Amino acid sequence: MKNRGSEIADIVNGIKKSRRESIARAITLAENEETLFPDVIKRIYRKNMQTRVIGITGAPGCGKSSLISFIGPKLMAAGHRVAIIAVDASSPFTGGSFLGNRIRMQESLEKSGIFMRSMSSRGSRGGLSMSITNAIIVLSSAGFDRIIIEPVGSGQSDTDIMDITSTIVVVLSPGFGDEIQAAKAGLMELADIFVMNKTDMPDVDRAERDFRYYLSTVPPDKMVHEIIKTNAISGEGTDELVRSIENHEKGVDQTAFYKKIFETEVLRIAKDMVAVELEEIARAKSEWIKRLSTSGLDPYSAADKLLNQINNQS
């Protein structure tokens, strides 16, 4: 067992030297909400305005991981330092999870050496993990300038991805009514780029037609016209997709993006702190609250009373 100070120093120095084990360790500290984590962040944090976060979202099985296995190396070849985070859902019953996004990426990761981390949603709704922003901050501070995020596969409008990304790619595939699901779920308003994947499948033309029809019902100012067609087995169309991502990046206001991510995280941390404090107070006051329950007071008035007490104390 190391002492706290030397453990922090090890991780901080490791991250400064881009050691993968240190970067990975810091992400674990964030996930486990270890008290060491804030001390690590305070020492490694740097405002890296070069960092772009690319979200690749879409229904389960539409080909997100397979596409990333092509996009990652291509961005790397363009001179970027690339990292990937892919999220899978945790079981609501046991808290455990099966993290399987590597299956379609492993070969590509081994060839390219790209850093990849599988994350469990750990009970978060919205297809991400509570600690995803912290993971992004760690990676960005460690010098990664392109971070690709694969959220839990979903046909739902998981708008949380908007808070943490600068470019959102929505992936559709034929055969499962994805195009209609996407329309229903409001994915159209989310997308910066649409991809129709699995162009080798027989239904692809019909799927694209259907999807274009739904697109035509979106208010014009929010409409993305372009649909990039890909085959994530052969890689066909993925050059074009990468070009499209790079094009979109050119138009991103990095200052605004940075502000968005920073603001979201500061608020999350503050809420967390308040929640912890509140829980402590509630525990300390549990007898008092119990007494109120027999007083006939309604819950809202009782909560008011509790808050008054807290405010008077601080």
Added chain:
Amino acid sequence: MENGKSLKFYKKPIRVLLAKPAIDGHDRGIYILARAFRDAGMEVIYPGLLPTPESIVNTAIDEDVDVIAISLLNGAHMAVFHKLMTLLKKRKVKGIAVVGGGIIPDEDKAKLEKIGVSGNYGPGTPLSVIIEHIKKRAEEARSEK
């Protein structure tokens, strides 16, 4: 971002890399293990085929796992585990335990234990035994991180 259930429920799950170094046609067995580990509250990283000890170590490092669990049915266990343990040492990896399983003759089990590969359960071992063992090794590994 919303968080659902109480944080305590999800606190610090054990992370296991379920590694399969060779194509030996026992995907079904691997999936049964994966499911059992998940149901025991663990985070199971399943990357499909990890052909070389290098790829196992690289993946284990990025994923910061507590345990590498390897199931081998093709008789190549001694060579694979030897290379893996040597590499872990060479790269000074700390805090990752290695647990083995498969068809392993008794005389090899002792040798494997000696180089730090524990468990070495054969087919038919109750899942609960394997899970308890992984929990124990994970706890030891974490204290060395």
